[in-house]
Amino acid sequence: MQRHIQHGPINLDTPIRFNDALPDEVDIVVIGGGIVGVSSALFLANAGFSVSLMEKGRIACEQSSRNWGWIRQHGRDADELPIMMHASRLWEELDAATSGKTAFKRGGIMYLASTRAQMDKRESWLEIAKQHQLDTRILTADQVAEHIQQGEGAHKWIGATYTPSDGRAEPWQAVPALCGLAQAKGVTVTENCAVRAFEVTNGNLQSVVTEKGNIKCGQAVLAAGTWSSLLLQRHGVSIPQLSVRSSVSATAPMPEIFGGNAGDETMAFRRRADGGYNISISAQHDLYIGPGVLRHVLKWLPVASKHWRDTRFRSNAPQNYPDHWKTNRTWAEDETSPFERMRVLDPKPDTSKNETLRQAFAARFPQLGKPTLTHSWAGMIDAMPDIVPIVDRVPAIDGVILVTGMSGHGFGIGPGFGEIVAKIAARNPTGFEMDRFRFSRFSDGSKLRPGPSI
Template identity: 50%
Template sequence: MTFPISDASPVTWPGPHPVRADVVVIGGGVIGVCTALYLAQGGQHVVLLEKGRIAGEQSSRNWGWIRQQGRDPDELPIMAEANRLWRVLASQTNVDIGLTTGGVTYLAVKAAEMEEYAAWLPHAKAAGVDSRLLSGAETAALIPGMSRSYAGALHTPSDMRAEPWVAVPALAGIAARAGAVIVENCAVRALDIAAGRVAGVITEQGRIAAPDVVVAGGAWSGLFLRRHGVAIPQLSVRATVAATAPLPVVHPGAATDDRIAFRPRADGGYSLAAGGFHELFVGPDAFRALPKYLAQLRADPFGTRLLPAAPRGFPDAWGTARRWGAEEQSPFERMRILNPAPNRAKVKALTRDFAALFPEIGPVRIASAWAGMIDTMPDVVPVVDRVADIPGLTIGTGMSGHGFGIGPGMGKILAALVTGDKAGHDLTRFRLSRFNDGSAMQIGPSV
């Protein structure tokens, strides 16, 4: 397969760029798209602005797992709702998004992992999620043909997957049919602030007046917000994916062990990745945020490889402008689509590991490889909050590597935050103030 969304993709949503709206949503990833969708379905005049293409960045490049398993307990009820919402949304799209209930399985190499999984299970039970432990023999029976034997597994039959590069543009289609105006190739340079509150946005095409703005800018949110004095310790890490050519079915669901994560795609191939491996390009934000990340580094000291500097134009590259005038070109329009090169050595290792894990599958040929920049927070949960100091501003960002599956749940919450309706979930954990109110960074308990 060739990766479907790039700078060369035709513009599906040219606008028109309106002069006013009830709500402007910045960012056409899964979070912005779902927020716009629920706002439009609720009768708001919403404009969704995307600097490149809908789902051009992380939201199309991810593994496509719609996963309740292993989630942070504060996210779990939202994720369980998102699971239900995905089914509803899949019936409203006019294309097949590949939504499949294949389950998710974490394969335990050591007995200690089984203990961690067992400790997490009560959270699943409390949220009504059907996760359970499998013995070594049950694991081998669930996924036959594996050359490794495992101590057991954590398995959630109701977890799903979808094809992200089809699904998120299809959700944008639902939003547009509900009345949302979507403008691609339209970077927001700055908020328009008047009398201390949001008055709208200034884009590369002009001004849009709006009393409410939602920032759902993925890896760019921190850069955008800092210009307005809102500091979030957001960083981005590179994650590489290898896509095989079609192969026999080894297992209909998604699974991961300590070396490799795999899931079948609708086209008959597998998407492969190295579960716990990420690469951080060190830049000024990384230095600034380091103290907040110490808890994460202690919990997983070898999970992230450091690289000296980000390529030109990346959000945390050394040369990326941190200040710009609202009438000048901004870093957002200088890079329409953040498209990191995949780690080729990792692609080779994944090919070898998959072939070794399933010796009877035959030759494994890689059809395509890509990478995405995952935006993350020190406590691996997002910021979903209104900004007290700037009335009219709402943030939904920092989905920390698991925002695709939870997208509809978070979009519904963000829409409710804007309209003042009940969010239906406890959002305390996701508050913006946790980074400066003296709170210790709390990671998990997630597995």
């Protein structure tokens, strides 16, 4: 993998940027320096809490720098949509507060349809958009052509659904910029420092145990992405979180054919700030079979049966992955934890579909031809069986707030949940209906209601 290109995974060869000394005591420790942990730390600091943010590798080194960069309201789960609409406004404010470093831009998101059946499926979501006065609308083939420039003989779409107020940002630079903002508000941020455990007495959180010492705290926010379930498992708490690999490729800069983000049944693309495109095969991911998959298979059956075509099953995860057979599930506080053994989860991308991707791009934009792909990367997407996250207190450990399982769409909504976390920590009303995101839904006998796909 080429690491020096200025988009995609964080460049691990650059010097550590956030290296604050560990405080002895804070109000709240945030675990994980992805978009969710960083946003939580920022809003917690705004709310007046003293905060320490711990990241085992580098800020945004996992999913939060590897994603497509879509800030998407379009096609959201009905309960996520109000939070996402609010998050979209927050992105605007955060971009201003970072002097444009997030590169947030509203260029719209278009879900393109090549067949009537696909169009019907896309249109079926419009009722949810209407309920929330979102600006999503249906486009005919001619209207699509007014937005997306296609050359002679191009693949034709019969229509699309389109949300002009949707946007994008450059993940690899946005999250470190937001972290800089949090640090300027007083958050101590320490990269290369894994949290190994919670110190708990009589069910109450006392401190967070890191590889560099303990931090006393009244509360902790667990925003560790794909690693959250492993840390909880050490404390006897089970959540049915699984992870899938998803791969992305970047094109060299080329003329603008559409300034926003779009996808059809084959390919998704978005214009980057440097004039290139991030392109991916739509809805395709790899699931490595491990003990977590076997343990939670029944909970996953409803969604798996709906999306099995998008999933390729792999027999075994590479060593030290969270759900590898030999990854430790228990360890002592003074022992190297699995989080230190894998500072940065950097999956090898699946490049076997790159030629298909180039052909699909050229079929849609023959005037541009097959694009030059400068590089490819992958990320492990953490997901819950109903494709919406858990954002709630952990019942078994008083003081721990869990915000994880973003299910493939946490970049855009991250600031929204970050602000909600600060309200939960302060025991204030969140202003949103949060029942859908409750911790207990996987164990209280209620029927899971799968949201839209990852």
